[in-house]
Amino acid sequence: MNFRISFLFLFFIAFSSISQEIPGFGDVDSHDFYVNQLNDSKDVDFQRIIELYDAYIIENPLDLIAKVERCKFIGNSYYDEYEEYNLKYEETEKCIDELYLNYPNNPNVLIYKAENLYGDEKLAILEEAQNKILNSPASWTDIDKASINKMLGDYYRYGENSEKTLRYYVKAQGLNSDLDLSIPIAEIYVENGKNHLAKKVLLPQLDNDTVLWQINTKAKLLLEVGETELALKLFDEVKRKDSTFINYSEMALAMENLGDFDLAREFLVKGTLSEWNKVSSLQNLFDHDLKHSDSKTALSSLRNLQEENSFDDFFAIKRFHVFFKNPFLPWSFSELLHLSFLVLSIFFLVAIPYLWVLPIFNLGLFIKRKGKQIIPKLNFNWGLRHFWIISFVYLFAQYLLSLVFFYEENINAFFEVIISYEEVVEDQLVLANSMLAFVAFMAIGTLFVLKKDVLYSLYSSKLSVWTSLKLGIGFVIFNIIFLKILKGFVDIDDFDSTQLVFNASVEIVAILKTYGFFVAVLAVAVVAPIYEEVIFRGVVLGSVEKHLGFIGANVIQASMFALIHFSLKLFIYYFVFGLVTGYYARKTEGLITGIILHAVNNFIVIVLISLFLI
Template sequence: MYRILFRRMLAALGFVCVTHALAAPTTSSPADPLLSQEAMTAQVDAASLAKYREIVGTFNAAVRARPNDSALALARCRFMQNYSWSEDLRWGEQAQTDLNACQKALKAQFGDIPEVALYVLQSTFGKAAIEQGSALLPKAKTWPAADRARLHAALANAYEATQDRRNAGIQAVQAAELLSDTPVLLLAVRHLALTGETTKARRLLMDAPVPKTPWQANARINTAHDVLPGTLARDLVLRMQKAGLKIDPYTSARALLQAGDAPGAQRALADVKPDSPESAQNRALRVSVALAAGDGPAASAAIRASLEHDTNNRWPLAQSYAVLLSIDPAAAMRPAFASLMLTLLLAGLSIVLLPGLLMFPAHYVGTVRARKGRPTIAIFEGIGLRHAWYGLAAFCLATWIIPALLIGQLALMRTGASAELQILQPKLAMAHLVTLGVVSVLLAHTVGKFGWRQWPGYGNWKARWFIWPAILLAVAAISAWVMARHAVPGAPADSPLWNEVIVHGAAQLGGPGLALLLIAVAVPIVEEFVFRGCLLGGLTRHMSFAAANVWQALIFASVHFDAKHFLFFVVFGLTTGWLAKKTHGLAAPIVIHAINNAIFVAMVLSR
C-alpha cells in the first residue's frame, strides 16, 4: 500500500513540475523574463520544491498519526533519499538535511527492525559501514534468512570497498549460503576458488537461480571460466541458453574452449556479426579457437586480423604462427606472415647465440690463466667450451621450439594464466617427452665425445661425499611431505605451474608410472648430461672448478623458470656438480637427481 502511495506521489510531483512550466504565459517581448531559460528553470525548481514540501508534509502528518508504523517511517526516508542524492536539483541540499533528520529519527525509534537496520546500513559507507554492520551481527541471529543474507552482503561490499578482500569473501559466502541469488554471489565464488573450496564454489553457481538479464548470466559464466577450470563454464552456458537468455558469443566460445570443445567454440564465434568491432582479447580468442580446432584457414585469417590491429602483440602471435606452421604449412607461408616468421627465426637465433655469449667470459678467463701459467684441467676428457655452448643451445632451443610448435601460446602457459591449462596437460607432457627425445638426438654426437667411461665414473669413492646430498634429499622429502599434508584439495597452485603440469599430464597419459619414467628417469639423464656433463665439463677447461660450478648452477636454476624455488635449484646444481667432479662421472648426480624428482612426482600426485 505504501509503495503504491509512494509512486503516486512521485508521479504527482513530476506532473506538477511539467504542467507548471508548460502553463507559463508567453509573450513576444524580448524583455519578458519567461523567455530566459534561467528564469523558467527557477520556476520549475520552485514548483518542484513546493510539491516536495507538500508531500513531505503529508508523510509527516501520517507518521504523527501512526507513530508505531515503521514501514511508513521508512517510506518517508526513502522518498527524501530520492531527491537528496540528485545532482540536478538545486534544492538537493535541503532534501539531504531532511533525510539526515529522518534517518536519525528512524534509527532511534525502529533501529532493531531488520528492514530499518539494513536501510540505515546501506546508507553508510567505508569503515563506518563495517563497524555498524558488525554490531548488527549478534542481533541478526534471530532475523529471517533473507535479511541476514542482505546484512552479510552489505558487509561484503563494505569490506570490498576498503580492499579487505578476505573478509569481503567470507561475508559474501555467508550471504550466498543464506540466499542463493545474492548480489555478492560472484564475490563468494571467487573467494571459495581462491581458498581451494572449488566444490562449494561450483555448487553455489549451479544452485543459484537463472538470472533475469543476459549480462548477469555472462558475468557468472566468465567468473566460472576465470576461477574454476573444467566444464562448469560450459555447463552454465547450456543452462542459460536453455532458459532463453542470449549469451555473448565470445563468452560462449571461451567457456566451450575451456571444456575442450573447440568445434563448439567455433560455432559460437560464427554468431558474431561480420562488421562487429573486436577487442584485442577477442581476436586472440578467435586465434586460440581456430588453432585448437586445427582449422588452418580460420587460424590464418584470425592471425592476419590480429596482425593488422594488434601491433604490440607480436610475440604471442609469433608463437601462434608456430602452431599454424604445424597445422597448415601452406597457409603459414603467405607473405603476410613474413614478419612473424622473421620474429621466430630471430628468437631461435638469439636462443642459439646466447649460450655462446655466456662462454666468451669463460674463454677470456681461460686465456688469462694460460698466459699466467695456471691452466685448468677439465673434469671430463673430450668435453670443451664448444660442447658446453652446443649442449646448452640445443637444450634451450628444443625446450622452446617443440612446445611452441605443438601447443602454442607458451609464454602464457608458463605463467599459469591460461584457463585452458588443465585441458592441455596431456599435450604439454607429450611435448616435454618429444623435447627430451629431440635433445637426445641433437646431442648424440656429443655423447660419443663424452665416452662411456665417464658415465658411471671412476676412482675411489668415499661415503662422506654423500652425506650432504643425503641431507639435501631429506630436506626435500620433508618439505614435500609438509606441503602435501597441508595442501588444500583443489586449491589453485602458485605460478609457475610448468613442472606440476608436466607431472599431471604424464599421469593422465600413462598413470603414475609414466610420470615417474618421464620426470624421474628421462629428465635427470638429459639434464645432468647437459648441465654437469657439457656445461660444467666445458667451463672447467677454462676456469676454476668453483667458478664453473657456480656458473652452471645459476644457469640450471634459471632455465627452470621457478623463482619460488630458485635457491633450492642453485644449491642442488652446486651439489650435483660437486659430485660429478668427485666421482669423475654422471652416475651419482643422475641418481641424486632421480630421487629428488621422484619425491617431487609423489608430492604432486598426492595433492
C-alpha cells in the first residue's frame, strides 16, 4: 500500500470517533461531511482533504461522482453564507469548467454547472440539458430530469412567467415523488386566482411535512384559499414543535376569518409580548382594534404603539381614525403635537411651488430689463398665479392620497419604524382606488384654474377631430419607433418597454382587474388626458410663455410632465411626449388635438393591457 492510500486509511480512522458512517470520496454529498471537518486550522485541513480526494481519484479515475464532490468541497469550504462570498470562487469556477470541458454530456456535471450559474448563462445550460434529455433520455434518471425541470421552473419564477414556471414545476414533481413543490405550485395558482387548484395541490402533501417553515408556509396558503380551520391546525402543530416559530398575526387572521374576533385579539396581544419586531405587532393590534374593538380600546392600543415608537403616527392620521370612531375622546399633548406636524406640512406644501414659480417670474423680469420683448404665441389667459394654484393642487393631491391609502407603509419606510424581510404585496383594490381618487381629485382641482374666458382653448383647434384622431394613431407608431432607438442607449427590459410605449402602470392594471374595462377607459383615456393637457399644455405652457417665450415654456412644461411620472429610465420618452403635445397646442391654438393624441395613446394602452397583460 503506497503512502497516500495509507494516509487515507489513517484519516478515516482519525474521524471514526466523530461519525460512525464516514462517506467515501465517491459518495454523493461527501463534500458536506468534509466541509464540516474543517477546524481552526482551516487552510491545513483544506489542503489535506483535497489531497485525499486527489488520491482517491487517482485510484478511481472513472468515478465521476468523486470529481464532482471534490469541486463541491472547494466551493463550499470557504463560503460565507451571511456575506454570500466565496474566497475560493475562482478555484471553484476553474474546477467546474474543467469538469464541463471533459464531461459535457454527463447529467451530474450539467446539473452542477447549472446550479452555479445565473441569468442567461444558467438558462443556456438548462436548455442544453433539455436537448440532451430529448436526444438520449436513457442517460438521464428521472431524478436528474426533475432537477433540470425544477431549475427551469425557478428561473422563470424569478422572471415572472407563471405559465412556464408552472409547467416545469409540475413536470419535476411528476418525475420525482420525493420532491415537494406543492408550495410554489400552489402560490402560482393563488396568484392567478385558481384557489381550488391550490387546495388540490396542498392537501395531499400535508401529512408528509416535517420542516416547520414548510408547514407554516402551507398554513398561510391555506388561509388565502379559505381553508381556515385546517390552517389553524397547522399553526397549532408549528406552535407545539417550536413556539418561537409561530406567527401570531397569522393565527389572528385565521380567527378573524372564522369570525372569532376576541380570540384573534388574544393572539395579537401575545405577539406584542415578544421584543422582536414589536412595533409591527402593535400596529397589527391597533388595526384590529380600530375595526373590531370599542374606541377606548383602539385609543389605548394606539397610545401603546406611540410609547414604543413615537414616529409611527407622525402626522396623527391614525388618531383621526379613532376620532371618527368617537369624536369625544380626549387628545393627549403628544397627539396634538403630531397634529401640528400635519398642519405645518400642509403650509410647507403651499410654499413649495414658489421654488419654480418665483425663478420663472424673476427670469422673465431679467429678460425684460435686457430689452427683449416676449410676444406670446398662445392666446391662453393663464398666468403664474394659476401655475402656482395647479402646482399646489397636484402636490396636495399626491400628499393627501399618500396619507389616506399608503400612510403606514410610507411612515414605516421613511422613519424606518419597522424592518420587514417580506416582499410587499401590492393590494390591487388599494392601488385601483388610489388611482381613481387621484384622477377625480385632479379633475376637480383643475376646475379652479378654469374660467369662462379660457374654456374656448379646450375645444378650439385648427385641425378637425378626424385629423387629430389620425395624428393620435401616428403618435403611437412614433412612440414604438422612438422606443427602438431609445433601447440602443438605455437599458430597458420588456416590462419597461410596455410602460414606455404605452404609458402603462400597475395602477392601470389594478383598475382593469378591479373595476373592469369601461371604468379604466373613463378614468385613464377620457378624464386624465383632459386635466393633464389643461395643466401642462395649458396652464404651465401658457403662463410660462408670457415670461420666457414659447421654446423655454415648452421645455419647462415637458420636463415637469416627465418628472411627475417618477421614472429616470423613461424620462426622455415623457419629455418628448410633452414637447410634441406642446407643439400641437401652439400649432392648433388650442388643446383639443393634444387631448385627442393623449386619449388615443391611453386608450390603446388599456386595450393592449386587457388583451395581453391580464
